[in-house]
Amino acid sequence: MPQYTILVVEDDEILGNNICTSLQRHGWGAQLASSSEDALQMLGKMHPDIVLTDLNLPGITGIELIGRVRDADPDAKVILMTGDGNVQTAVDAMKAGAYDYLSKPLVLAELKLLIERALDARRMEKTLSFYQNREARDAGLAALLGNSPPIQAMKTMIRQLLDAEAHMAANDLPVVLIGGETGTGKELVARALHVDGVRGDGPFVEVNCASIPSHLLEAELFGHEKGAFTDARERRAGLVEAAEGGTLFLDEIGEIDLALQAKLLKLLEERSIRRLGSVKEIKVNLRIVSATNRDLEKMVREGKFRSDLYYRLHIITVNVPPLRARGDDIALLARHFLTLHARRYGKAGLEFNADALKVLKGYGWPGNVRELRNMLEQTVLLAAGKVITPNQLAICPGLSGPCDRDFHTLDSYCMSVPSNGVSVPEVERDLVIKMLDKTDWNVTKSARLLGLTRDMLRYRIEKLGLERPEH
Numbered sequence: 001m002p003q004y005t006i007l008v009v010e011d012d013e014i015l016g017n018n019i020c021t022s023l024q025r026h027g028w029g030a031q032l033a034s035s036s037e038d039a040l041q042m043l044g045k046m047h048p049d050i051v052l053t054d055l056n057l058p059g060i061t062g063i064e065l066i067g068r069v070r071d072a073d074p075d076a077k078v079i080l081m082t083g084d085g086n087v088q089t090a091v092d093a094m095k096a097g098a099y100d101y102l103s104k105p106l107v108l109a110e111l112k113l114l115i116e117r118a119l120d121a122r123r124m125e126k127t128l129s130f131y132q133n134r135e136a137r138d139a140g141l142a143a144l145l146g147n148s149p150p151i152q153a154m155k156t157m158i159r160q161l162l163d164a165e166a167h168m169a170a171n172d173l174p175v176v177l178i179g180g181e182t183g184t185g186k187e188l189v190a191r192a193l194h195v196d197g198v199r200g201d202g203p204f205v206e207v208n209c210a211s212i213p214s215h216l217l218e219a220e221l222f223g224h225e226k227g228a229f230t231d232a233r234e235r236r237a238g239l240v241e242a243a244e245g246g247t248l249f250l251d252e253i254g255e256i257d258l259a260l261q262a263k264l265l266k267l268l269e270e271r272s273i274r275r276l277g278s279v280k281e282i283k284v285n286l287r288i289v290s291a292t293n294r295d296l297e298k299m300v301r302e303g304k305f306r307s308d309l310y311y312r313l314h315i316i317t318v319n320v321p322p323l324r325a326r327g328d329d330i331a332l333l334a335r336h337f338l339t340l341h342a343r344r345y346g347k348a349g350l351e352f353n354a355d356a357l358k359v360l361k362g363y364g365w366p367g368n369v370r371e372l373r374n375m376l377e378q379t380v381l382l383a384a385g386k387v388i389t390p391n392q393l394a395i396c397p398g399l400s401g402p403c404d405r406d407f408h409t410l411d412s413y414c415m416s417v418p419s420n421g422v423s424v425p426e427v428e429r430d431l432v433i434k435m436l437d438k439t440d441w442n443v444t445k446s447a448r449l450l451g452l453t454r455d456m457l458r459y460r461i462e463k464l465g466l467e468r469p470e471h
């Protein structure tokens, strides 16, 4: 199925069919409507990316149709084909909300270029609205709960940084590297820097460098020209361009390979990119924040991470403390997530008893805040009464106390073999779900921690019919 669809509205059937054939030859889906009325009916079923309409149509005119399409499907881009070359018509079309216009007789190469541009714009808007919707759900620093000394010290440092940045030029903000174990809240910190900072009105574009295979990451980041590689059927802007005026958050920066590291260095140094297959430099104006749970210094020593990139990335470093070092914040966060999940599952009034709080505080939390949140979801789901006791907490009692083990070791500690037998497929399912929860459905990371390849894990996710739960 073609990735993009175009609805052509043209009452001259021969011309309309010719346009559709030409568009299909470029790999786009195209359908013909011979009147505006037909087009409006097809709109609901087809949800085209682009509506290419003639001006002079019987019944509803092309200009009127533009407004109707904008009302019915605001995401579709409308291009008007005008026969008269009249400037006023073009102005009316743009006022009505057209993306652009073309004069007849059509030059197919021009039409193709215009459609590529409109598709680019549409893709970019989609990306931005996705990120902006996500962003709207989260506040800035206020969303980072916790009053323990290490969290307070971190928040103070962030506030000082934001204060200093308020007096700086927006395109001169220092690059920030956020460090900390998995699940500590690095992404929340990155969002806080964005939302509470001078670029708060711009987009926040997050790229998880670990979840995109490295051969695709470059194209995702920098975009590509048509034909730059086998699958590059369209010209596409990358996520760096999508972050223009806002923040580019490179999560799990330690996972990118050395070749791409060189390109990132260029972005940081020259603030410009080149789409794959293009010779044109595009200047970008954005703030770069990155995060990692890896020891980048060690990676530099081992030759796995470029030292020049490392020095560029960590001009300012924010270290997010592990949950086990946050004392009373554990109880505060636990109560917060208990209330949150209880509301979701319609189980108001849940509370921990004193022993449960003691167990929570004494546990090592290798998966940090994410583990606490996920664990409590299960607790709430299974809770029969109002009071949560230690045995309702899905943590391994043997792990109470500081924990410095990795996931592999941890899970092997959690294994017990019931005397009435165990089903291996069930264990497999359980293990996959637990690991995906632990990594917030980061397939690459889960695969690594399970000792599988990404494809093997993907296969299992499909086979087991697993879907990421909505939060």
Ligand SMILES: Nc1ncnc2c1ncn2[C@@H]1O[C@H](COP(=O)(O)OP(=O)(O)OP(=O)(O)O)[C@@H](O)[C@H]1O
Residues within 6 Å of the ligand: 143, 144, 145, 146, 180, 181, 182, 183, 184, 185, 186, 187, 188, 189, 251, 292, 293, 333, 369, 370, 373, 439, 440
């Ligand atoms: N201080 C906090 N207050 C409230 N929620 C928090 C806090 N810290 C983390 N969380 C929540 O815990 C979860 C994990 O946080 P986040 O994704 O920011 O961690 P991370 O360090 O970026 O993880 P990873 O290293 O795996 O990418 C999220 O749901 C986040 O909202």
